[in-house]
Amino acid sequence: MSSMENEKDLTVTNGKSDYSADSIQVLEGLEAVRLRPAMYIGDTGIKGLHHLVYEVVDNSIDEAMAGYCTKIDVVINENGSVTVTDDGRGIPVDFHEKEKKSALEVVLTVLHAGGKFDKDSYKVSGGLHGVGVSCVNGLSKQLIAEVHRDGKIYRQEYSRGKPLANVEIIGTTDRTGTTITFLPDEQIFTQTTEYKFEILSSRLRELAFLNKGIYLSMIDKREVEDNGDGQKYLQENFHSEDGLKEFVKFLDANRESLIEKTISISTEKNDVPVEVAMQYNTSFSENVHSYVNNINTIEGGTHLTGFRRALTRTLKKYAEDSGMLSKLKFDINGDDFREGLTAIISVKVNEPQFEGQTKTKLGNSEVSLAVDQAVSEALANYLEENPKDARTIVQKVILAAQARHAARKARELVQRKTVLSGSGLPGKLSDCSEKDPSLTEVYFVEGDSAGGTAKQGRDRSFQAILPLRGKILNVEKAMQYKIFENEEIKNIFTALGVHIGTEEDSKALNLSGLRYHKVIIMTDADVDGSHIATLIMTFFFRYMTDLIKEGHLYIATPPLYLVKKGKDERYCWTEEDRAKAIEEIGKGREGSVHIQRYKGLGEMNAEQLWSTTMNPNTRILRQITIDSAAEADRIFSMLMGDEVPPRREFIERHAKYANIDI
Ligand code: 0RA
Numbered sequence: 001m002s003s004m005e006n007e008k009d010l011t012v013t014n015g016k017s018d019y020s021a022d023s024i025q026v027l028e029g030l031e032a033v034r035l036r037p038a039m040y041i042g043d044t045g046i047k048g049l050h051h052l053v054y055e056v057v058d059n060s061i062d063e064a065m066a067g068y069c070t071k072i073d074v075v076i077n078e079n080g081s082v083t084v085t086d087d088g089r090g091i092p093v094d095f096h097e098k099e100k101k102s103a104l105e106v107v108l109t110v111l112h113a114g115g116k117f118d119k120d121s122y123k124v125s126g127g128l129h130g131v132g133v134s135c136v137n138g139l140s141k142q143l144i145a146e147v148h149r150d151g152k153i154y155r156q157e158y159s160r161g162k163p164l165a166n167v168e169i170i171g172t173t174d175r176t177g178t179t180i181t182f183l184p185d186e187q188i189f190t191q192t193t194e195y196k197f198e199i200l201s202s203r204l205r206e207l208a209f210l211n212k213g214i215y216l217s218m219i220d221k222r223e224v225e226d227n228g229d230g231q232k233y234l235q236e237n238f239h240s241e242d243g244l245k246e247f248v249k250f251l252d253a254n255r256e257s258l259i260e261k262t263i264s265i266s267t268e269k270n271d272v273p274v275e276v277a278m279q280y281n282t283s284f285s286e287n288v289h290s291y292v293n294n295i296n297t298i299e300g301g302t303h304l305t306g307f308r309r310a311l312t313r314t315l316k317k318y319a320e321d322s323g324m325l326s327k328l329k330f331d332i333n334g335d336d337f338r339e340g341l342t343a344i345i346s347v348k349v350n351e352p353q354f355e356g357q358t359k360t361k362l363g364n365s366e367v368s369l370a371v372d373q374a375v376s377e378a379l380a381n382y383l384e385e386n387p388k389d390a391r392t393i394v395q396k397v398i399l400a401a402q403a404r405h406a407a408r409k410a411r412e413l414v415q416r417k418t419v420l421s422g423s424g425l426p427g428k429l430s431d432c433s434e435k436d437p438s439l440t441e442v443y444f445v446e447g448d449s450a451g452g453t454a455k456q457g458r459d460r461s462f463q464a465i466l467p468l469r470g471k472i473l474n475v476e477k478a479m480q481y482k483i484f485e486n487e488e489i490k491n492i493f494t495a496l497g498v499h500i501g502t503e504e505d506s507k508a509l510n511l512s513g514l515r516y517h518k519v520i521i522m523t524d525a526d527v528d529g530s531h532i533a534t535l536i537m538t539f540f541f542r543y544m545t546d547l548i549k550e551g552h553l554y555i556a557t558p559p560l561y562l563v564k565k566g567k568d569e570r571y572c573w574t575e576e577d578r579a580k581a582i583e584e585i586g587k588g589r590e591g592s593v594h595i596q597r598y599k600g601l602g603e604m605n606a607e608q609l610w611s612t613t614m615n616p617n618t619r620i621l622r623q624i625t626i627d628s629a630a631e632a633d634r635i636f637s638m639l640m641g642d643e644v645p646p647r648r649e650f651i652e653r654h655a656k657y658a659n660i661d662i
Contacts, residue, residue, distance in 0.1 A: 030138035030161035063088030081183040090149035212243030244277035272370035278343035301362025306371030339400035407481035441518035450601040457606035476640030
């Protein structure tokens with residue numbers, strides 16, 4: 001091992017005073033990150049924790065987009081640290097004149113230094129918050145950067161953003177690339193520092209589809225699998241030759257396609273690279289997902305507006321020109337063109353402006369026209385060249401419009417016929433006395449009997465109860481008008497004080513009248529209960545997406561066990577809880593304690609239900625978020641759609657209650 005300190009081009013001895021001055025400035029930079037981590041990575045919960053990995057991977061993706069990198073490997077190590085390796089050019093290691101230190105150290109310790117070196121500004125990614133690897137460094141208890149470049153291996157180690165030594169040369173190499181290993185700092189990530197394989201792998205899969213040609217892999221060294229011929233680590237590899245086209249096929253794996261071909265567009269308009277893939281299927285839901293610089297723009301924006309406008313205009317013009325609309329007695333609107341449409345829109349924007357609540361709405365106005373032009377040209381050509389498909393699509397659109405009109409009639413009828421109490425609220429709703437929605441919550445409870453217990457157990461000042469009868473309608477399989485005829489669903493709408501938009505836009509949701517800011521689904525802790533919760537979530541996902549996006553939807557978690565010895569009672573939510581309780585109150589002897597398995601809410605009395613599941617001070621609420629709308633859509637369509645084998649496979653893989661119920 002030879003220290004870099006002796007090498008002329010990297011020496012820092014001549015500027016010793018500068019160096020210490022620099023390090024103070026650097027410290028201030030990353031100190032700010034440590035002081036207000038949420039400002040840089042969104043939050044310090046599980047999301048922010050995973051964001052660290054995305055931040056590093058995004059740098060490697062940038063290298064790939066610049067044409068220098070083909071392979072990115074992510075490893076969760078046994079000790080919980082994460083290693084990201086790429087075969088790009090490697091972070092530069094030469095002497096940085098301004099900062100008077102190795103460029104590697106600058107990239108790792110100066111905020112926003114990531115792209116400063118490259119004037120061609122190939123860098124359009126850089127992550128949602130675009131803060132660079134230095135930010136990851138600042139939030140890591142330990143970080144090791146290893147660079148293969150110019151035949152040598154360079155290494156530097158840091159702790160909480162501070163270098164522990166100068167850059168060293170630790171060997172020779174015949175390749176180029178960067179390896180970053182970091183251990184998140186538990187002083188920052190106080191909730192959890194445990195990475196979830198599925199969260200990371202699902203992001204890597206998405207990146208593989210969005211950046212075709214790149215090889216990505218994900219290994220979990222904490223998990224050893226026995227696959228018949230010996231043990232190996234849990235691993236998944238991602239690679240897509242067809243990119244977005246394959247992404248759409250993947251999302252529609254559990255749906256029946258309407259036309260055989262996936263329409264795909266890849267072009268550049270006014271310096272904006274635009275890629276689109278779309279496919280119609282026989283379902284009733286719209287699954288259009290948009291990305292800017294690989295970031296899932298769940299709030300949409302100008303690129304989505306451009307896409308919608310082009311789709312509606314081009315298809316409408318084709319339908320009119322071909323005379324298919326001549327006998328139509330009702331109007332067709334934008335929604336109708338997107339029913340049963342799965343599409344991905346991906347644009348690359350140099351200086352993206354992100355707006356909206358979660359900063360995932362694209363604001364750049366020039367992008368709208370770029371996408372509009374790209375889509376209308378390509379789609380018009382497609383329709384001309386494939387008249388049979390074109391007719392099938394138009395027929396589907398007409399059916400959608402017809403169904404929408406039927407749905408409107410049903411809705412109007414509903415509004416007149418709903419059984420309402422004097423207050424105009426559903427009779428089954430036990431309302432709370434507080435009127436300020438930001439202070440109140442409503443529990444959707446499965447079954448009338450559990451509803452009764454919840455009604456007794458609640459704090460009626462701010463908690464309302466709406467009992468739902470058994471399994472609510474599976475909205476994934478039903479036509480829209482059926483949904484608005486459904487008693488339970490009508491009750492949900494009126495109880496929440498939310499109505500579904502106007503005639504023109506039947507999926508727009510008006511949340512201004514929302515009567516409770518916490519909407520809590522409470523079902524039994526068994527297979528049936530989770531099925532019911534899934535049905536309710538599917539309904540919210542398809543018809544009240546904004547309610548989820550704005551963070552109003554929660555799931556209550558009743559305990560699974562009560563471990564009891566004499567007067568000593570312990571509620572347990574996990575198997576670990578249970579083992580711990582037996583250890584503590586039964587001194588490790590299972591026989592000496594009474595263990596009650598709760599399957600149903602009905603097995604608890606009102607007081608138990610309050611203290612375990614409803615009391616804000618002691619309960620566990622899980623907030624439902626839509627991290628990846630595309631993935632959520634795929635899972636909902638699989639869980640609630642027609643195809644049985646993929647559902648069975650998913651349930652078997654994720655079964656939470658299976659082993660304790662049998
Ligand atoms: C700054 C400049 C260059 C590359 C990189 C940073 C870079 C950063 C990361 C982080 C992970 N992998 C990375 N690969 C590259 C340009 C390098 C050059 O001009 O040779």
